[in-house]
Amino acid sequence: MTAPETTAAPTPSPAPTAAALALGDDALVLSHRLGEWAGHAPVLEEEVALANIALDLLGQARLLLSMAGDEDDLAYLREERAFRNLQLVEQENGDFAHTIVRQLYFSTYQHLLYAELAAGAGPFAPLAAKAVKEVAYHRDHAEQWTLRLGDGTEESHERTRRACEALWRFTGEMFQPVEGVDVDWKGMEAAWLTSVGEVLRRATLTVPEGPRTGAWAAGAGRQGLHTESFGRMLAEMQHLHRSHPGASW
Amino acid sequence: MATAAAHQTVSTQTYGAQGAAGDTAAYESAFDAAVAADERIEPRDWMPDAYRATLVRQIAQHAHSEIIGMQPEANWITRAPSLRRKAILMAKVQDEAGHGLYLYSAAETLGTGRDELLDKLHSGRQKYSSIFNYPTLTWADVGAIGWLVDGAAITNQVPLCRCSYGPYARAMVRICKEESFHQRQGYELLLALSKGTPEQHAMAQDAVDRWWWPSLMMFGPPDDESAHSAQSMAWKIKRHSNDELRQRFVDICVPQAESLGLTLPDPDLRWDEERGHHDFGPIDWTEFREVLKGNGPCNEQRITQRRRAHEEGAWVREAAAAYAAKHTGETGATRA
Numbered sequence: 001m002t003a004p005e006t007t008a009a010p011t012p013s014p015a016p017t018a019a020a021l022a023l024g025d026d027a028l029v030l031s032h033r034l035g036e037w038a039g040h041a042p043v044l045e046e047e048v049a050l051a052n053i054a055l056d057l058l059g060q061a062r063l064l065l066s067m068a069g070d071e072d073d074l075a076y077l078r079e080e081r082a083f084r085n086l087q088l089v090e091q092e093n094g095d096f097a098h099t100i101v102r103q104l105y106f107s108t109y110q111h112l113l114y115a116e117l118a119a120g121a122g123p124f125a126p127l128a129a130k131a132v133k134e135v136a137y138h139r140d141h142a143e144q145w146t147l148r149l150g151d152g153t154e155e156s157h158e159r160t161r162r163a164c165e166a167l168w169r170f171t172g173e174m175f176q177p178v179e180g181v182d183v184d185w186k187g188m189e190a191a192w193l194t195s196v197g198e199v200l201r202r203a204t205l206t207v208p209e210g211p212r213t214g215a216w217a218a219g220a221g222r223q224g225l226h227t228e229s230f231g232r233m234l235a236e237m238q239h240l241h242r243s244h245p246g247a248s249w
Numbered sequence: 250m251a252t253a254a255a256h257q258t259v260s261t262q263t264y265g266a267q268g269a270a271g272d273t274a275a276y277e278s279a280f281d282a283a284v285a286a287d288e289r290i291e292p293r294d295w296m297p298d299a300y301r302a303t304l305v306r307q308i309a310q311h312a313h314s315e316i317i318g319m320q321p322e323a324n325w326i327t328r329a330p331s332l333r334r335k336a337i338l339m340a341k342v343q344d345e346a347g348h349g350l351y352l353y354s355a356a357e358t359l360g361t362g363r364d365e366l367l368d369k370l371h372s373g374r375q376k377y378s379s380i381f382n383y384p385t386l387t388w389a390d391v392g393a394i395g396w397l398v399d400g401a402a403i404t405n406q407v408p409l410c411r412c413s414y415g416p417y418a419r420a421m422v423r424i425c426k427e428e429s430f431h432q433r434q435g436y437e438l439l440l441a442l443s444k445g446t447p448e449q450h451a452m453a454q455d456a457v458d459r460w461w462w463p464s465l466m467m468f469g470p471p472d473d474e475s476a477h478s479a480q481s482m483a484w485k486i487k488r489h490s491n492d493e494l495r496q497r498f499v500d501i502c503v504p505q506a507e508s509l510g511l512t513l514p515d516p517d518l519r520w521d522e523e524r525g526h527h528d529f530g531p532i533d534w535t536e537f538r539e540v541l542k543g544n545g546p547c548n549e550q551r552i553t554q555r556r557r558a559h560e561e562g563a564w565v566r567e568a569a570a571a572y573a574a575k576h577t578g579e580t581g582a583t584r585a
Contacts, residue, residue: 028332035335038323038342039554042562043569044316044350051343058336065332072331096565151575152568159564240330240388247446249331249388249438 016123017068018084019180022222023124024064025085028075029230030106031057032237033093042096049141053103056134063127076241080224080231087221088170090230094163097149097156101163103142108195109174109188111135116183124181143199150203157204164200165208172212173221284485289415292358300484303477304414305359306375307486312352313370313377315345317551321385322394330388334438338391341431348424355416371556379537380467382545389442389449389456395435396509397457397464397502403428404498405468408488417486436505443510450510457506458514465529466537468495499527 034054041047065071088106093099114135117128149156175189197207241249276295283290290296319342326342329335353363369375380398385391406428409421442453469475469491481487489497499518506513517530539545 032327035326035339038326038339039319040558040561042558042565044346044353046565047319047346048343048350051339051346055336055339055343058332058339062332062336075332076330096562148569148572149565152570152572153564155564156568156571236327240328244330244446244448247330247449249334249441249445 016180019124019178020064020067021074022084022178023181024061024068024074025083026089026106026110027057027064028061029083029085029233030089030102031055031061032233033089033091033102034099036093037099046096050099053138053141056131056138060127060131060134067123072241076238080226080234082224083221083226083230083234084224085221085226086170086173087227087230088167088173090221090226090233091167091170092229094166095159096145097159098163098166100142100145100149101160101167103138104146104196104199105167105171106174107135107138107142108192108199109171111139112188112191112195113181113183116188117181120182122182146199146205147203150200150205160203161205164205165210168208168210168212176222178222284413287411287485288413289418290413291415299480300486301359303481303484303486304417305356305361307481308352308356308359308417309361309366309369309375310377312349312356312366313375314381315349315352316370317377317381317555319345320551320554321381321383321547322391324385325388325391328388329391334391337434337438341395341434344427344431348427351420351423355420358416367559371552371559373543373552376541377551378467379540379545380463381551382540382547383460383463384547386459387452387456389439389452390460392435392438392442392453393456393460395431395433396439396505397435397460398467399428399432399435400502401464401467401498403432404494404501408494409486411485411488413485436509439509439511453509454511457511461514462532462536463540465495465498465532466540468492468498470534470537496526499529503527 031054034050034057037050037054038047041050061075062071065074068074086106088102091098091102093102111132114128114132117124118132119125146160149160151157171192174192175185177185193207200207277297280290280294280296280300283294290300322338322345323342326335326338329338353366356366357363366375370377380401385394403425406421406425410418410425412418412421439453439457442449444450472478472490472492475491478487478490482490502513503518503520515530517528519528521528540548543549
């Protein structure tokens, strides 16, 4: 909150660069996954909603990646092992319940994170102040659908239950501290567990009991260790850009 | 909110003495007078059954085109070559879903339902624009669709902002604003390619070569073969003939192609001093009819994807309905 800090030129130190990549990659990759829904959503309103969320995330990704370098070089020319996103956001869309539970887990986390960043004075405060409003909408959207699906029909309940279980093991990674992101990770994790637990309870679902991090691959996206489908996602995303080296679009 | 006395009378009569056969002639003449005075017909106004049916058909087809039209462009969302272009494309596809929603709402004011209309789309009883049965094979196609397809749509749709049916006209005002924006973005995308590397330029030219003729077909059959034209013009649903609009579009595109540094694939295209218009070569109406009949390159794929999205989403819609039924009326009471 001191004057010299808030007026300092935004020269990215190594830590904010790594942090910008982590947060930017989360937004970039989840945006891409949501973009895959275009033309496939269960109702037209969700065509609009999912594209809207994808666009918000892409906007955040562009700002964050630009703090770390050239947004297109970073998005299109890095290999899989150099991406720093959470494994949660790279998970395939699956059915609508799977997508919604992924949204619930991530948007709850992102909302808590951005609210804290927005309240602070670090390099991400201005961005978080804007993004936290978008993310509040994403969280609301995910919560409303979790309620509808969990407390809807037998089939929707079962699909949602399965999605909650399947994605649970990727949730621990969200609270592994990211260098350069100055927040209360332990407190955020507790708040996340309370919030998600409450939504799942209201949706007549139960909080999964399995581990929230695993051995080897589960929970290492921040270190550049990803799950198998991520490579195919990048192949599709980067193909055209890489086919025309140096071209402008 | 029509103002002519005759028109207001019709509205009153419709609700006052509905069904009295002797009044039909009076309603008809009041309707004709309102249309002649360039007034807007509103949902509660009396209208001829055939006028209602024509509008339902046209608005539904327009709505379906927005929804099916998402597919050829969404095909490139995951491969867009820069984050800026990706954001523009996502926003555009989102707008199209929104346009579909406006248009279904406009159609619903005529006494039909969205579910019924979607059902007709899925079963092939209602059509969508033939243009969306062509494939997007390269990134440049996204630009060609913006420039040519949206350009043709705007040429067709701007006159609809003055269409005699109020809800449709108002939907078109909103839609045309967004479409113009998309069209400029498409043009700008092609310009970037045309001025880019030789490979990018070739990609742009190839896309224009493939999309030019299908875009001209978007204006419909020639005037002497257009079944609905005369009646639609008399009702002021339509303001210009197919051939007039097609000519207007060609005249707009020729200088734009020049400034893009791209050519249009028509050896007969040249300025006709006497007419004050560009002459252009013959359209392959056989291809047009084949595409309309369902034999275009992507007809099967487009409708299959749409049906699949709808069928695979059924459990989601059922869940939402079941949840709403369980929780009706409790929001006010239980809100903390």
